[in-house]
Amino acid sequence: MIARTTLAKIHVAKKQLSLDEDSYRAMLRSVGGVESSKDLTSEGAHKVLKHLERCGFTPKNAMHRRPRVATGRAPQIRKIEALLADAGRPWEYLNGMVKRICKVDAIEFCDGEMLGKLIAALQADARRREKR
Incomplete structure (x- = not known):
């Protein structure tokens, strides 16, 4: 199970990139190998976040x-x-x-x-x- 902050960051990226639900789920399947972000491993979450950053997500610390x-x-x-x-x-x-x-x-x-x-x-x- 991944940290809630990591999960929140993924959802912020989803909103920032204006991903619709179908695109978001397809990305989770292809990059993270899961159907839902709550099923991500820490390695999978890292891959998803890196992918989202390459797509234009800019995390705000x-x-x-x-x-x-x-x-x-x-x-x-x-x-x-x-x-x-x-x-x-x-x-x-x-x-x-x-x-x-x-x-x-x-x-x-x-x-x-x-x-x-x-x-x-x-x-x-x-x-x-x-x-x-």
Whole structure:
């Protein structure tokens, strides 16, 4: 049995690619060797996901979304989001900064002081870009 998240990803791909039920079932039979996605093995699910990616499915990770933080830190997150947007950078860019500057794994673990450091670094980057 495969993980529910993998199964959900397959169904998101089905919707994103606008596969009708007959096409979806035919793909499951030919690629995964099963009639239903719930019968997939982990290897079969991997094959199906790779096939769907080759067909144009682009998985959207949680990293691409704005992080959920406490209400008190929301203004700082909005400022960070604005600085990233001005620079044309994705949230993944910030994830690297969080690990380097704050020494934590995710922005959700940052306190107000850490978020201030990230804002300062992004503002310094913006000033550098302006000089060019």
